[in-house]
Amino acid sequence: MPRLVAALSLTVALFALSGCKGDPKTPEYWEKKLEGARKTSAKVQVVDALRTSGNLQEGFLPMLHARLAAEKRPEVITALARVLGDLKHPSSVEPLQAALDPGASDTDAHLANKELAAALGKVGSAKAAPALTKLLGSRDNYTRIEAIQALGALRAPEAVEPLLQLASDESTEPFLNKKAIEALGRIGDARAVPVLMRMLTKERQGVSFYVESSFALYQLGAPAADALLAALEGRDAELTKWAGQQGVHPASYAMKAAQLLGDFRDRRAEATLLKQLTFTNTDPRIQALVRMQAAEALGRMRTGPAARPLSTLVSEEDPTIRAAYVRALTLIGGREALPALEKAAGQGDWYARETAMRGLALLGDAREQPLFVKWAEAEPARTASECQDYGGEGCEDPAALAQKRAQTLTGYGKLLEEAKACGTDGGCWAQKVSSPDALVVERAALELGRGGGAPHAAALAGRVSGKDLEARSALLQSLDWLVGDSKEAAAKAREALPKLQAQLAEEKGNSRFLKVNEDLRRLIFRLERT
Structure with missing residues (x-):
């Protein structure tokens, strides 16, 4: 038997060799x-x-x-x-x-x-x-x-016309419309602008095309900015007529054009955006949305004259609306808004107050530290009163809730210690970008972005993978400012491009990062095209 097995094995081996x-x-x-x-x-x-x-x-x-x-x-x-x-x-x-x-x-x-x-x-x-x-x-x-x-x-120009037809074809699948819109953005031909402007507000079968259209317009650059400015100012009669026929709310383009012009940092829009901070509408939701988008755009452009009207708006008691105005002020920077934020910190419920306090921590310095000590000491009484009047999450133990809130305020006060240590020293803030405290990272990023810290662009890019949304948003915004203003910053940030591309691909489909990664996508596009 062993001899038979050996013979069979030899035969199989010889057969295998003959086939190779x-x-x-x-x-x-x-x-x-x-x-x-x-x-x-x-x-x-x-x-x-x-x-x-x-x-x-x-x-x-x-x-x-x-x-x-x-x-x-x-x-x-x-x-x-x-x-x-x-x-x-x-x-x-x-x-x-x-x-x-x-x-x-x-x-x-x-x-x-x-x-x-x-x-x-x-x-x-x-x-x-x-x-x-x-x-x-x-x-x-x-x-x-x-x-x-x-x-x-x-980037085939001969494909533009058929892709435009496909992008707006209501008889085809929305997914194909979206793919055609994305391709038009990559091609970058100005002929696509009118269709993309319409697709910004188009919805079909419960599907919105805003994300794809807005990014495609961003890729198109100057021709898109011109069209968005005309829409913002109400000068595009053809678009206005089409929007009316489609039942699109008249304020839709005021909101969407404002957001995109903020992405472009197109200063031609500043005067109109400043006017929109006082926009009125019978529907308070529409009124708030138009004002909030204008505030966001002005913040992205770091429009100094917007600080005063925004300071009057932070008295808004709705926490979400107030947060939009506070964010715009933190992007613009400066101490002009601090008195209004201090006042707002004593108005409204905890969520509205905390938003104002957080803004003050991102803008203030050692002079504001005593305020946080005072607020932390007063919080137990404020929390007990709010729980008695309104109830809500955590009010089953008002003392524990108050302690948690006081710790938050103490943390804000500590951020001012960092501000005292660094002042306007970019090198100091660049070191703070590596802090494990997301709030410190957020402030450091804003300080570097507003201060023109081009040499530190690589440090900012290295922290974009952080999981805190506010810190990541600040890092991306600051990089956008620096890359747009400085060739040196663009060169340093470009070194991180492979890592940023990999991160965007890895987080694709992750709903938690969906909004903030739109900013990441825009930054990557700028670095790829620079």
Whole structure:
């Protein structure tokens, strides 16, 4: 029996060796294996094995192109397209285009078209644009998506018109509309502006296109800023007429244009935005939203003259509305708002008061420290009174709740100690960016951003991955200021670009970071294009 086993083992080994003749580092080896494979599934396995073998190189292209031209089975075409996509060689454009089947009607053929389109996008040759544009009319949505994404990556101007039609086509899936909008942003052609302006407020089947449209407009730059300014000031008669026909609220463009012009830091909008701080409407929600968006934009632009009217608005008792005005003041900086914040700290419930106190901690210095001592001492009585009058979370133990709130105020007071230590010393604040205390990081970021701390852009970029939303928002805003104002800052921040790109990809779909990562996406775009 042992002799029989040994003989069988030797036979199997010899058989295996006889099937492995040739050098797997040569295209001849793989071509022979493909010729020897009879079934479609066997051919796909050979191509997939080549793809993962580590032997794939430019010298394989003639063989792969020839196999693609001769191949009739869509499953094998799909596998070959993936291999050519990995190689990303310009010579593959014509073979890949020739293999496309625009009239495909079955699933396997659609899948082949999808992979061929993806491969053409990876190769990145403008010559592929006409063929990819034809695929926009495919009956398969997955193929259309790959074609859209490839055309966006190619920044193909000839695709603008069909993409505009697709972006606003109400008979197609909203997901395809969104992909077309994204591609138009990547292409960056000014012809897209009117459609993108409309899609800012368009909703269909409960789906909003604002996120995609706003970013696409940001990518378009100056032409988009001009259109947004006209919308903000009510000078775009055609857009106004369209909005009325669509039932879009007249204030929608006041809000959305304000936010985007704040992203652009377009100072032409300042006068109109200042007027919007006194905007009135019979619906208090609309009134508040217009004012809040104007405040946010003015804060992003660090519009000094906005500090005075914003200071009058921080008396607003709604905590959410007050927070918007306080945030704008902390972005603008300076001590002008401190008296109003001190007064607001004694008005409203805890949440409204705490918002004002937090703003004061982000703007004040050692002169304001006694206020936090006083407020912390007074908090037990304030909390007991609020619990008695309104109840609410934590009021089952007012003493414990008051202690927790007093600790928050003490923490704000400690932040002023950091302000006392650093003053206007950028190097000192740059060290504070590494603090484990998110509030310290937030203030340090704002100090560096407002103070033009270009040499410290790398330090700011290194902390953007922090999980605290307020601190991350401050870091991103400060980087945006510095990158926009200084080539030195842009160069230093660009060193962190791979890390920032990886972070955005990793956090994609995470609802917690959805809003703040829109700012991250804009920063990455600026660094990529700078």
